[in-house]
Amino acid sequence: MMQENSNLSVLIIDPNPGMRSNLQNMLNLTGISKVEYAVNAGTAIRQLARRSYDIVLCEYDLGGGGSSSNSGAGGGQDGQQLLEDLRHHRLLSPWAIFIMLTSEAVYGKVIGAAELAPTDYVLKPFTAETLGARIARAIERRAVFLPAYQMVAQGKVLEAIRTAAALEVAQPRYALDCARLQAELRASLGQHAEAEYIYRKVLAYKPLGWASLGVARAEFAQGRIQQARDTLQGLVAANPRLMAAYDLLARCHEAAGEHTQAQKILEEAVAISPHLVRRLRKLGEVALEAGDAQAAEKSFKQVVSKARYSEFRDPEDHVRLVNALVRRGDMLAASGVVRDLERSMRASPELDACIGVANAALHDAAGNRDAAVLGLTNAVAAVRTSTTLSTGLKVGLVRSCLEHRLDAPAQDVMLAVVNDAGSGVTSQDALRIFTDAGRRDLADGMSQQLKAQAQILLGVADEKRNMGDVRGAVQTLLEALHMAPQNLQVMIAVAGGVLRQINELGWDHPLGELCLAQLEKIRAVDAQHPRLGPLMEEYAAMRRKYGIST
Structure with a gap:
């Protein structure tokens, strides 16, 4: 040794x-x-x-x-x-x-x-x-x-799953750990039904908290929110210190629009384990949604304090605290937070954007419209060169711009958010934001821009496919789908491109699921479309080719 x-x-x-x-x-x-x-x-x-x-x-x-x-x-x-x-x-x-x-x-x-x-x-x-x-x-x-x-580090997740399955047999001492690793890797691939099956097999052998939590995560990921909530409530009762169960239970309440209940759950978690910064931040956000500015202020103050010495200090925490203080009408304290933000963090586009947003909130509350517009304008300029700002801050900036009739900046920021596939904001989400603000004209204009961008991406995907880059072609098609998810031409192109990649490079479960979803959407839009039948037949042939059960 x-x-x-x-x-x-x-x-x-x-x-x-x-x-x-x-x-x-x-x-x-x-x-x-x-x-x-x-x-x-x-x-x-x-x-x-x-x-x-x-x-x-x-x-x-x-x-x-x-x-x-x-x-x-x-x-x-x-x-x-x-x-x-x-x-x-x-x-x-x-x-x-x-x-x-x-x-x-x-x-x-x-x-x-x-x-x-x-x-x-x-x-x-x-x-x-x-x-x-x-x-x-x-x-x-x-x-x-x-x-x-x-293997996971090399991106060979399916091979890693097979290795873990073999270890489960060869190393019975670590059988449960092997099962857990397989389930977690399945979930990372979006194979939530398969992950749930593994977790339930473990529970049939032994009642383990992490396995019940895995079931709840799989249920939540598959949209079975009520089932996930029931699983988690039983889990928290049996394992009151399994902290991740509280976090997911709060998300279930959030998904149902029950922000006050979500706040209550997170407060229980913080009372047990009071030092996790990201949970405190989430509690503050949920409390604001629930209208409890005092609780939000308390949480965000702790976040700012605990994160002060982090190498990854986030200027958005100061913005969140400013918003809570403004909601409470404590303008003096909010001004102090902005000053602390300005002097305590190193210069960056992210810092400039946060200062602009925070100042705009302050001036709006004071009724100083011109100064608020200046803050928003500065924030928009900074957002264009930033790389790490959250989607939430950017969407909030869009809404503030719309309130002040800053139409072009609102569209620019919103387009950037939609073009970022990692933002989680679809084109439909973006259009809804404009419509909810009473700006149907801007929604229509943005819809046309997104369709035009999607059309350009279809051409780029064709070029990549002709050059033999089927994987690159699919990635480009997915970008087009993100911009125009209801566009029939894009749906058909995505289904065809995915099937081409599967045929040449092998079965890919998340892409297979995506392809099926597009085929169902095509059927809903135009059940008689001439491409639907051949694509359905090709999809079934690919499943048979790779031995994928239906």
């Missing part, structure tokens, strides 16, 4: 030089000598962005020392906030071992760390033997799953 450990690389994240030295000595006793250090969260993020480590040992309390401005009493991120950032921004590989070290007696912090799924956590004080045993156990498990993880 000592010889095997000699190749392992470790990052120790701890502000205390004495503890760093002790940990290195403990690691040396287990044969690990490739050790590097980070004294705070910011240093750790920069190091993990440059290279990967086999093992990360992270002290929970990162505010206890060090020379950085991000450390010291009361400053900097703690280990849980760091882990949240690392997970969210994918700076930890799936096979990295992350062990949290803590002497904290506060249960909320321990459960907070646990819900972010570190590989393990070790309570101080501990011996070299204890740490070595935990590392050995983690390495053993990683060795079993490493082939599947590496």
Whole structure:
């Protein structure tokens, strides 16, 4: 074991030089000598962005020392906030071992760390033997799953699923973990019915909280919101500290338009695990939707405070807090938040956009229309060169522009949102925003622009197909479908292009489902269309060719 450990690389994240030295000595006793250090969260993020480590040992309390401005009493991120950032921004590989070290007696912090799924956590004080045993156990498990993880990293998800299925038989000790990995990978491919089947098989063997949560996620993804809600209510009753169940239950209530109930569920979750920044942010957003500006203010203040030392600090959190304060009529505090935003974050288009939106909200509340228009104009200019602003902020900017009759800026921003396939906003959503604002004229104009863009993309797809790039042709067709989802010509082109790719490159489940959905839409629009019959026959032939059950 000592010889095997000699190749392992470790990052120790701890502000205390004495503890760093002790940990290195403990690691040396287990044969690990490739050790590097980070004294705070910011240093750790920069190091993990440059290279990967086999093992990360992270002290929970990162505010206890060090020379950085991000450390010291009361400053900097703690280990849980760091882990949240690392997970969210994918700076930890799936096979990295992350062990949290803590002497904290506060249960909320321990459960907070646990819900972010570190590989393990070790309570101080501990011996070299204890740490070595935990590392050995983690390495053993990683060795079993490493082939599947590496296939996922290479984009070979179906191969990874087959590997996990084989491991389930070959490694009965890890059978449940293998089943869980298969289900999660199926879900990542959009195969939610298949994922649900695996989770239910696990539950038939053993009542496990993660399997019930997986069933609920599959139900929600398939649009069975009430069933998901029922599953989650039973799950929370049986497992009151399974925090992700609260988050999904709140989403179920949101989907039903029950914002007050969603707020209540998230408040229960925050009371149990009060430190997860993204849950606090979601609670603030839901509270605003429910009309509870006071609760929204409380949540957003915590988000701004907790995220202050994050390397990924989001200026939109200040905008959210400004909106809550404006709703409450506390203009003085809202102005202070804008000033803090201006002086505490480095210059960027995202910052400029957020300052513009926040100032517009302030001036609107004060009745200063000209100053509000100037803020919106500045925000629109900044949005054009930004890369990380949320869809929510951009859509809110569109609505504000419409309220102030800034027609061209509203259309420009909305077109950019629709053209971004990752925004989740369809052309139908965009047109509805204009129509709801009483601007049917702008909706019609945008509809014509989107149709023209879709027509151009159909031509680009034809060129790619003629050059033999069937995969690229399908991607372009999907962009056209995003812009014109009700266009019959686009539906037919998408179905034909997908079938061509499947024929040449093999069955792809999400694309197969998409193709079937387009065929059903074509049937609904024109059941007698001459291309519908041949496309349906070709779709059935592809399923037979690849042995896909109906």
